[in-house]
Amino acid sequence: MTTSNAIEQTKNITNGVDVGQIMDLISAIDSDTGYASFQFRATNQWVNGGQTRSCIKEFYAGNAEDTTRKRPFILNSDEPMIAAGQDSAPNAMEYVLHALASCLTASLIYHAAVRGIDIEAVESSYAGDMDVRGLLGLDDDVRKGFSKVAVNMRVKSEASAEELTELAMFSPVHDIISNSLPVEFSLTTY
């Protein structure tokens, strides 16, 4: 046994996830459900044309404002050439697909770790269809967003596809995309 393996066994690390830390989080929530109330945040500024930039840093979790994240993450967006953009960054629809991908994968990995299921590899592909007549306001009967998203995930594991699907379905982003979510929108001018 290598030293690395010895440390992993002591800490109960499965799929790279420190399961002990997740169990500590669950214990804290069992003692105080308020500990489970998280709030994630972003601010965004328009740059020019189709370009925008988000800044992501603060969040609330475990009954406190986070103090562990020391620097912000900056995310850019743009539109492709066909949509009169500069194509300097992914567009919003592509960010949705990345959000869904990262969430399905992380949910699978974490829940597998807690159940002691080893995962060797996960790869997935996403395709979101949209009819841009909705977005452009050309036809009120056409929805503005994707009409559907197709996901194909391949998982290298001895667990069954059925159980692994059940684990991926804990994904919060899958929930908010496949179900409706209240968005409280407020706009002021100056």
Add this chain to the structure above:
Amino acid sequence: MTTSNAIEQTKNITNGVDVGQIMDLISAIDSDTGYASFQFRATNQWVNGGQTRSCIKEFYAGNAEDTTRKRPFILNSDEPMIAAGQDSAPNAMEYVLHALASCLTASLIYHAAVRGIDIEAVESSYAGDMDVRGLLGLDDDVRKGFSKVAVNMRVKSEASAEELTELAMFSPVHDIISNSLPVEFSLTTY
């Protein structure tokens, strides 16, 4: 008048958007509704623990596979420390907020441009609340995703807040988050 302004007037550029190019897209769709069928795509690979990486390049638009985007965009994701991650990148929920932010802003900017409404600045903030008991599988009555998202947008423009809100509401990401969207999920093992 500067040379730059002269070019902008010739090309009808408003808010940095080439309105002529958008009108050409609308004309192409008027002649052939198939031109409006877009498909955006992503592939994702699990890295380790809460870390994943997406690759975004190809898309279908205007009756053809895109040939203008010459290199892929790489997006990383991770989980914060409290969720046993390395906090090397935003998490999936934060990417959802960025997707919503970039989409609301770009939708407002483009529709304002087409209507000839000048926008001087747009800034917005996003807060998504979630009770992680849903995600963790601790309570079936708690939803897995955000319970709600609050958006506050400030726009420097002479247009009314009411009209600007109407323009932002063309956002496809606002549509898919605030309404339900079919996700066709398929998982295979190997």
